[in-house]
Amino acid sequence: MKAASRNNYIVFIILGLVFLLFHATRVDAAPPEIKTISVVMDDNYPPYSFRNSQGDLQGITIDQWKLFEEKTGIKVTITGMTWNKAYTSMMQGDFDVIDTISYNADRAKIFDYSKAYATIDIPIFFQKNISGITDVNSLKGFTVAAKKGDNSINVLHKNGITNIEEYDTTEAVIQAAKDQKSVIFVLGKPAALYYLYKLGIQDNFNYSGSPLYTSQFFRAIKKGHSGFMPAINNGFALISESEYQAIDKKWFGFTSIPFYDAPMFRIIIIMGAAVFLVALLLFIWNRTLQRVVKQKTNELLNSLSERKQIEAEIRDLNAELESRVLERTAQLEELNSELEESNALLEEEILKRENVEEEIRALNEDLEDKIKIRTSELDALNTVLERHNTLLRESQRVALLGSYATDLITRNWECSPALHEILGIDATYPHTKEGWMEIVHPDWRAPLSNYFLQVTKVHQRFDFEYRIIRINDREERWVHELGKVEFDQTDNRVRLIGMIQDVTDRKRTEEKIVHLSFHDQLTGLYNRRFFEEELKRLDVARNYPLTLVMADVNGLKLINDSFGHATGDTLLKNVAEVLRKGCRRDEIIARLGGDEFVILLPNTDAAETEQILKRIQALAVHERVGSIEISISFGYEIKRYETEDILELFKKAEDYMYKRKLFEGPSMRGKTIQTIINTLHEKNKREEQHSHRVSALCQSMGEALGLPEGEVQELKSVGLLHDIGKIAIDEKILNKPGKLTNDEWGEIKRHPEIGYRILSTVNGMAEMAEYVLAHHERWDGTGYPKGLKGENLPLQPRIIAIADAYDAMTSSRSYREALPDEVAIAELQKNAGIQFDPELVKIFVDNVVNISSPT
Structure with missing residues (x-):
């Protein structure tokens, strides 16, 4: 009876497999009659669908639809647009079929898909100068370019890549890569390689060895329009394998359908699998029954053994737990005893500390009394010290400052050690009126005496600067004296007290400032300010004819640019020295600024002026700065009458100088260029x-x-x-x-x-x-x-x-x-x-x- 039941079961399995095999190989029933199909697809995905130079759609998908139209007689209208627009139009119901679509779970809720007709790798493309791009995890921190609406964006988002730059078409992504707006992008491999080669940047980019993911191309219709899908599948099934291969070879240059996609191969595989499955099921049925019985028996024996072991372990654990509870209780009682002893000791220490603090308070009170006494003593000492420090602080307030007091009745005076140093004397020097007047410079003795009489007459303070001659080294110094005359009750002068400060450094600084205000710091010649003042002073009839000579150094900017401003400054100093040597002692030479100089020649006519300029030029020929010659362009004008405007003559002289410079400058610059070349080659x-x-x-x-x-x-x-x-x-x-x-x-x-x-x-x-x-x-x-x-x-x-x-x-x-x-x-x-x-x-x-x- 059991053998018969087993045989019936086997027959049932075989019939089931035959039914599955028949179902897998049957031809779908004919769809309802369809006369036209409107198709929309991406028009920028070579070699499947893209536009030629005339704007017409071409590619593998286009050729397959044309064959579909021939085989079925159904009129096919194909529209190409950017993928995002194509997808939006299909969602709006503008078309029957969308082609070049890949599969994802969200789309599967909206569309019914045909059989896949192309498998496409989607790798990661990146510029060659970027390293370490191997998979999606290495994209973190980068901006990734992708085609708008493409399934790759969903894949990137799922892997945590959110910094994505979207472009309308595949070509737009590659163009952005060419323009270096994007260095990493994700696209289907065939389309990306096509546009990389088209735009000539294929050598600038690599792509990952493993794709980001592998996609397939399908044809899809919206759910609820299922009548189209049988017509689409049956229509494309009418196209033979050789015709598919011919289309692939046209666009790829080889047959793209592998042997494992051939229908006959699939039938053989299915039949072989069915036979193998029947044999395998028979074998497994026998072995499984034996294994199940043996396994159940072993499981029961193991369960009994494990239960006995667990019960023994529980008994051991209970005994150990009871032992540990007793041990822990004893420890806690011992700790409580120690804690009580510690508290007693702590109370004793607190009492001792309070006694110590009381003793410290008593000591502090005693110390405060002693501090008050000591402070009083220090205040008295500070009063004395403050009197001595007052004179010290006043003496140190200014540098080189000494004090004095003069008895105006005896004419004797006394002073501080600091004043001895200023005057170059010591305590043995006669501190008398005669001794004082010996120190005062001879040119300043009368002015000093007159000033003293003037201030005493009106009871003013003494404030006067004058020169002295130090006694020890006979050095002339400037001093500033501040003093006060004291009078008795009958208005007689009795005493002069005051301070004397050595102000020699300040006076010399003032003289230097005055000198710099009228002289050029670089050349030492007069400056523009002095020249303008002197021009006004000399512009009088007794100085006519008055000649104004303008001079300009040729090639100074070129020399500064080539050899540095230090060389240019040396050149200007040499030019100033040539002008000094070439002119007479009383003639005014000034530097107006930059490379411009001016010479004022009072009582000088044209012939004398020419001689002076020839003398200057002759001196300049022998002067050089390194290997650089000195070249100066001159222009002059002469004022003979008061009615002539001196400023107008100045302008004419400047114009004549610039005309000469037009001829002399280029020659000088040419020589300087050759000098520069020679100097460079010598270096x-x-x-x-x-x-x-x-x-x-x-x-x-x-x-x-x-x-x-x-x-x-x-x-x-x-x-x-x-x-x-x-x-x-x-x-x-x-x-x-x-x-x-x-x-x-x-x-x-x-x-x-x-x-x-x-x-x-x-x-x-x-x-x-x-x-x-x-x-x-x-x-x-x-x-x-x-x-x-x-x-x-x-x-x-x-x-x-x-x-x-x-x-x-x-x-x-x-x-x-x-x-x-x-x-x-x-x-x-x-x-x-x-x-x-x-x-x-x-x-x-x-x-x-x-x-x-x-x-």
Whole structure:
């Protein structure tokens, strides 16, 4: 009976499996008749659906719908738009079907899905200069770009990534990456790679080895419109595997459907699984019954054993607990006994402490009485001390201050030790009227006596400054005397008391201030203020003819920029000395400011003026500051009549001087430029050789480009001058063998701007100055000083940058040997399009380097 029951059970299982196999392989019933289907999809997801250059939709999904239309005869209307708009339109019921949709739980509540027709990895893309991006947890702290409405946003949110920048389309995300607005983004791999290659930035980004997640593409309809789904599934089932493969090969270049997706393979797998499952069930049925009986028996035996063990353990625990309770009770009784003894001791200590505090209070009262007595004694002593300190404080209030008292009846006087030091005397010196007058400077004896008589007559205080001659060293000093005359009851003078302070330093400071107010601090000549006052004084008929000479130092700004303001200051001092030597003693020479000087020549006509200027020029020829010549431009005008306006003549003299400067200045600046080059090359012979090689390379490059001869020569010249700004860089930095510090590197980077300032002062070099300024700019815009980019850079600095870098690599340096040509060429090609103009690099390598250095 049991065997028959088991056989019936097996038959039932086999029939069930056959039913499942039949259900899995059956063809769905035909859907209701549908004549048209409107489809909406993402129009920016290559190669599945995207627009060509004419704006028409194309891709794998489009081709599959076209085949669907051919196979079924159902008219399909396809509309492409941004994914977010497509999803919104489908939600509003504007379309029957939405394509290119992935699955998630929220969407499954709204849509019925077709079979998946594509599997897509969604990796994490990131710029190559970012490391450590491996999975979603490594995105924390970054801003991640994604397509608006895409399922990847839900995945990021679930993993705690909330800092997300959303864009309408896949292409918009890649464009943001190109513009460096986004450095990390999450997109479907095929579409992302398509636009990375399209925009030419595929080498700038990596993507994670493991995808963020793997998605599938479905076609979906809103729930409640289930009539469309059978038509969609049946229609796409009419398309053969070879036709699917042809579409995939068209867009991917290979057949994308793997063997395990083929229908026949799935049928074989299902049938094999069914047979295996039947055999497995029979085997398991037998083994399970045996195992269950044995297991139940063992479980009962184990349960009995465990229960006996637990009961024994409970008995042991109860005995141990009772023992511990008794032990703890004994301990508590012992602690209570100790606590009572401690309390007794504490009460005894408190009593002792109260007795000690009482004794301390008595001692404090006694101490306060003694302090009061001592304080009274100290107050008396302080009164005496205060009288002595008063004189000390007054004496120390000012520096070099002594006090005196004079008996006006005997004419004898006495003073403090401090006054002895001020006067250069000691206690043996005669303290009489005659002795006092010997100390007063002869020029000040009469004024001092007169002042004394004047103040005593009107009973005023004595306040007078005068000079003395110290007795011990005969040094002249200035003193300031403050005193008071005392009178008796009959109004007779009886005593003079006061203080005398040495104010020599203050007087000398005042004289120095007066001198500086009328003199130029740098050159020692008169300044503009004195000149203007003197011009008014000399502008009188007795000084006619009165000649005004304007002088201007040529090239001062250029020298300051090139050699530093210290050199410029030395030049101005030398010019001042030349003017002093060339002029007569009583003639007024003043520095008006900067590089301008003026000379006033009273009673001097044109012939004398010309002689003076020739003398000055002759002196200037022999004066140099280092290797820099002195060059001065002059202009003058003569006032012969009172009716002539002196200020108008001053302006004319200045105009004549500027006209002369137009002719003399450029020559001077040209000489200074050559001096700068020579000085730089003397400081660093390597720079001289480097400049000549760069100049030659620039000339060859200009010829290779077919530039006019004039532009080739200009390119050659600017190649020679490109590092002229290094004249202002510390020689220790230029020749440093080791690595430069950040501050030293910042100093080196100033040389293009310094070179620009030097060359821009020379007529005809304005454009070359611009080229020198830009020769360290880069093609990608990360150079200095302006950050110019691409075609915004003039041609010439782009050429100089290549020649400069090539020569730097192929020349020996203090910190390394010269690199081989092939290494230098590889480095130029590696940086083409980054640091250098890529087209110019190719021309340079092909037509300059390879020709000059044939293999």
